[in-house]
Amino acid sequence: MTLAPGTTSTRSAPAGTAAPSAPSTLDRPGMTGAIGSSRRRPDGVPKVRGEFAFSSDLFAEGALWGQVLRSPHPAARILGIDSTRARDLAGVHTVLLAADVPGSPTYGLDRKDQPVFASDVVRYTGEPVAAVAADHPEIARRAAALVEVRYAPLEPLVDPAKALEPATPPVHPDGNVFRHISLVHGDVGTEAPVAVEGSYEVGMQDQAFMGPESGLAIPDGAGGVDLYVSTQWLHVDQEQVAACLGLEPTEVRLHLSGVGGAFGAREDVSLQVHICLLALATGRPVKIVYSREESFFGHVHRHPARMWYRHSADRDGRLVKVEARILLDGGAYASSSTAVLSNAACFAAGPYKVPNAHVEADVVRTNNPPCGAMRGFGAVQVCHAYEAQMDRLAAELGMDPVDLRLRNALASGDELITGQVIKGTAPVAEVIRACAAAPMPMPDRQGALGEDGGRNGVGIGEESEEMALPGGAGRSADARRVRRGVGLAVGFKNLMYSEGFDDSAAAACRLERGVVTITSAAAEVGQGLVTLLQQIATEVLGIEKVVVAPADTGIGSAGSTSASRQSWMTGGAVEIACRRVRNRVLEIVAARHGLVAGLLELSGGKVVAFDGSLAEDLETALGDEVVEETVTYCHAKTMPLDGNGQGDAHVSFAFAAHRAVVDVDLDLGLVKVVEIATAQDVGRVLNPLQVVGQLEGGIAQGLGLAVMEEIVLEDGLVKNPSFTDYLIPTALDMPVVRISSLIEEPEPGAPFGAKGVGEPPTISSTAAIAAAVRAATGLPLTRVPIRPEHIALGGD
Amino acid sequence: MLVPASLDELLASVAADTRADLIAGGTDLMVEVNFGRRSPESVISVALVPELKSWYRSGDEVILNAALTYSEMMRPPLCELLPALAQAARTVGSPQIRNAGTIGGNLATASPAGDTLPVLAALEATVVLESAEGGRAVPVGEFIVSVKRTSLAPGEIIRSVRVPARRAAQEFLKVGTRNAMVIAVCSVALVADAERREVHLGLGSVGPVPLRAPRAEELATSLFDWDEGVPRASEKELARLAELASEAARPIDDHRSTARYRRHAVGVCARRAFERARLPDATGRRSVTP
């Protein structure tokens, strides 16, 4: 679908820009009108009205409250732990330490290197040391504070570059390097006439989901436990929790509860093991709800990155070689660091044809908070660097940055720097062209205000002109010192898991008395999967009554809700399961009527014959008969990277371009993002409104990383674990989003040809904003988030 | 939790339990409680005491009662009498916080980033304290002693704040790293008092307490055209004004910003505040162009 150019999708467009279009204008009917329409999500209204039950709202009669005690030190030896005083506090039911973990003492997504409770050393600030269950959350907090832990603080290793040095003592017996990738492609000795070099940095971003970690564990009385929890992947939690509890996976049943956002932060285990241990130890249901502060310590963050790049090109702008060194800080434990590094290395050169490449990439262990999955997963960090490099190269060549990108744009059939040939669609030039062609926002604010640069007589209110200037409500901008800048960036990443991690997705479709029930373990984390599954079922079966059953581990794994994969994977499983149900229904009805199944069709809740000789309600046609099919869907096989970082490691790729328009107050360094225009490769739009939601949300997070979001660390301590000081964009920071085009080239092999759309919006939006700020200021600004002082005090 | 319905009742309750925490809007106190930094045994609310609500004019002064909320500061006619206070109020938190948070709470918390504080400093406000024994009036500069420390004595409450309501130009500028809901990295309040013919500057978030900038004020006073009600300064003089304001700052490095940036930005804001300053005419209207 190509939307009318200039379709803006967001709130409060300033005067002069196109009015936001109503979502319904994005609708485009599909076969039955289910696929391609903006069906309402069932959780939408309840969430807006505050009626949706999140996992923090769970209730069980007689439940106790759990509280975890965490290390105040980034690195320390534990000399002793005395929990007597905590145990003696009235209302306390149990205090658990490392010795109380019956099964595996450690867990982890990739390597099981993270202790359930630290016993000998703590490796990051916030590492769990003990857990308490008590009658009341306040008693549990007080009891946790009464657990006396004697620490001998150690010198923390906080510099990732130092972690690479062989002489640096290991932070963990497994060593300080999680993974090293040496990617060599083509002839790395090739030289070219033009080269640009630069060093770049990305700070540590938090996923900042709205609903802090929470859950409820209920012992089943037979040694097992039911865990109701917010997560992205029930089965990987189940496997880790069961191992730590020393139970069979069947004894640990996970049930997805209302999830308040995820963005990668719920891939790892947080409270799952602790809460089950407490429930089994007390024989009572136990509930844990993290505070916002604890949430900052309770989940992994986006890897901070240091990157060095050299781009070499011939004089007409064709890339000849890209060299890069990438260093990611993985923090104290492995989490998904090795896979994040793989992405950073594979996508290091961007969506461009690069015949020769040499990438040396490392992800290391430090005493900083553990880092892992976050929307964009390794592709975000390198995009910041390679897109800044493309602008440098354009400047060096005296070329238009858009032309330079178009000249090198990847297309289907081209080879990546991993040697993998793109077999699916790769409309890179298309997204660049569409994005660059979007009309510019009006008016240019410069000079729009009074001679004095101020706004005398302007009232106090949301509508005032000054709200649109950098600094907004603070009235600090001087319009005469505000400069506008424009920047464009392109990014891409893989869909699905990679490097031989070929996980599957199971789903069941059950038709009973005219109602379809879809069952899977796929986590709806707010992205709208439930709506999509309903749409797919309706599309295939022609039945409107579709119920998506609560997700739990009673069915096979759906894999993770991450890597932009669930619409494809669980969507694919549901599509096939529904088709099988459809075929069986037609066979059953055909047999009953002595007809040929191939001449029957399901439509509008009826079985209809091709020639009109039959039109029977499904309920009548099937009676009590239940038709059910369970399917396990697999994607094309992938393989690990070889010793040179080469191999067909990925299934599919999605691309997006962003163009940012910013206003910058040169003296104060404050930035107002005025507009983001975007074009994205989506394969096919399944639900236009949900696509818009993903684009806007991803852009908000990209904006956050560009100009404000960073976990500030000092010697391994987190200085801003609150929304007072970890700033995420407010409604007044969010620009108009202009969706220039959604490129629909159906992806072969993908259900309905649709690509995942969740991650590309975060990948190049940050880079586009950084480029726009550079354009406005003329400063190099190689680090994100760009802080006011970097601009106002001249450079980095 | 006690909820007295009159000032007498409030003062008696406070005298009876001097260790109780007062609560007005709760937007500071409850944050402290939620972070486990305070666990009050008893709490006395000032929110329903009629004598602490609203504001009134008394001669050439405006009396702001302690439980006056930010939303109330933003409404006419108060926002026309004290535009800098209204502008500061507009920068505070979100609508919910502005509906609940009070000037008394901002003063008692005495955070270096309290947004009304530089305004009150530039206005040379007087804080009126009261206890069962009686009352006293303290200049705002003496009321705030150091970071989050005030001269409020046990048994005492903030009753009101007195500020002059003379003909004056007023400006408030705040720098933060996002466009709303942000703690000040620095802020500047300017009051150009037409009767005294003095410019006052209050600097926020650049020292342990709200600061004044005497040398910058002196320069600004001399550069202001009191007859026309507009600033008259060359680029060089404006740059000097910024420099003097920066010199008055005593900023620190923290996770929100750096001392260097704060010092720089407070100068930029002081200069901009001065450039914007326009005296209202007798009818209260401000001239728009010099």
Ligand SMILES: Cc1cc2nc3c(=O)[nH]c(=O)nc-3n(C[C@H](O)[C@H](O)[C@H](O)COP(=O)(O)OP(=O)(O)OC[C@H]3O[C@@H](n4cnc5c(N)ncnc54)[C@H](O)[C@@H]3O)c2cc1C
């Ligand atoms: C999300 C959020 C955003 C915020 N943003 C800002 C901001 O931008 N700028 C800013 O300056 N502040 C901000 N604050 C802080 C807070 O809102 C203000 O300081 C507010 O003025 C506090 O007033 P209150 O009535 O809520 O005080 P309370 O929390 O009720 O009380 C605060 C303190 O004052 C004492 N107190 C209250 N009234 C009296 C009285 N009459 N006499 C003596 N002591 C009294 C209390 O005992 C307590 O110690 C923010 C707070 C939140 C939660």
